[in-house]
Amino acid sequence: MWPDRRIQNLFGIELPIIQAPMAGSVGSEMVVAVSEAGGLGSLPCAMLSPEQMRNELGIIRQRTSRPINLNFFCHQPPQADPARETAWRQRLEGFSVELGLDPKAPVPAAARVPFDSAMCDLVEEFKPEVVSFHFGLPERSLLERVGATGAKIVSSATTVDEARWLESQGCDAIIAQGCEAGGHRGIFLGRDISTQAGTMALVPQIVDAVRVPVIAAGGIADARGIVAAFALGASAVQIGTAYLFCPEAKVSSIHRDALKRAKDNDTVLTNVFTGRPARGIVNRVVREVGPMSDLAPDFPLASAALAPIRSKAEAGGSGDFSPLWAGQAAALGRELPADELTRQLGSDALAVIARLHSSDGAPSA
Structure with missing residues (x-):
């Protein structure tokens, strides 16, 4: 019982x-x-x-x-902070250029x-x-x-x-x-x-x-x-x-494959995907920008600028910019x-x- x-x-x-x-x-x-x-x-x-x-x-x-x-x-819905959002887009600009994207193009709203x-x-x-x-x-x-x-x-x-x-x-x-x-x-x-x-x-x-x-x-x-x-x-x-x-x-x-390979020390708390700390499998954007970045706008705004980069990378079979959420017992x-x-x-x-x-x-x- x-x-x-x-x-x-x-x-x-x-x-x-x-x-x-x-x-x-x-x-x-x-x-x-x-x-x-x-x-x-x-x-x-x-x-x-x-x-x-x-x-x-x-x-x-x-x-x-x-x-x-x-x-x-x-x-709480975030307050608009144009300066911070601009700084965040500038931090991600190199990834956009590398993937052939226009870093100045409009980005979708966070959902x-x-x-x-x-x-x-x-x-x-x-x-x-x-x-x-x-x-x-x-x-x-x-x-x-x-x-x-x-x-x-x-x-x-x-x-x-x-x-x-x-x-x-x-x-x-x-x-x-x-x-x-x-x-x-x-x-x-x-x-x-x-x-x-x-x-x-x-x-x-x-x-x-x-x-x-x-x-x-x-x-x-x-x-x-x-x-x-x-x-x-x-x-x-x-x-x-x-x-x-x-x-x-x-x-x-991509996420499923990462889960299958995950070890006990492969995850980290990071705010680079959404602006709030969340645990996921370490990938390129976490290593190079985070895991915790002061530039990331408040939740959920950080995800907007990353969305087109993530989509382009995933279309090519890469999870370098995807939130691969997972706990430590994956x-x-x-x-x-x-x-x-x-x-x-x-x-x-x-x-x-x-x-x-x-x-x-x-x-x-």
Whole structure:
């Protein structure tokens, strides 16, 4: 038996496994597969328009009646800073020229929108069982509308202070995001990533600091990580990078190949892709410009100037300028369908728990 069923009971799921909502890499197909397997499938909505959200949710609700999670960013929209944006384009100019691009050509707008009233309308219409946020929480009026739907509200904390703040604002559960996690850091009460704690240190401290159940995230990719998270006091785990190996993941062949080759020391926290620190596999632009650059405009504006360079390089088969998001446990990934991976993670973790109980002289599960 699972040692702590609070998240399963809270969300109405069979397995304490949450598929991380990785914007750009997860769609309805994976959400359905994970939820049908007994975990919590999570649809990342930060890069979707309301029309795209509606389409994805329509597919999900047609194919599963199991609980799902909708995830949103709630960052503050950046203030325009023409001087900084010009300096950033100048820093990238050599790459543009090398690839035969006009460094002065207009660039596309960044496509990451914070949670707003239009998105909240869709939450009210589709009534997901869980709504999670990254980079804090939205304004109180929107948060109250979400809560009124009956959805359980979750957000990510990278420090104990953030976890306490989230609990004080009414979160039903908190994701403790260790620095091993791939993708964007959920940091929102500060900016210093150099002091960010790893999962092993962060989870028990957040567990001790709050009353609501805690979900461990960061560096968890197999049964050993799941069992360790429970030993630290977590009630569930959120797993991201391991799901990028699934055929349902919407990642490029370049990204997929990089994941297959990744080692434990191949990732770094960098802001050069979006303007916010996020963990990904080191490539040329990270080595030559970052990993952390003071020139990068605030999130999500940094991605705009890099977009045409990235597109041209990818067209030639290169990932030199692509955000290859991955956590530190990428090497543990297995190429399995998302439903099979979810069930395998659950059964393997229960088997480890049973062995541990048996070796202590306790009854096996």
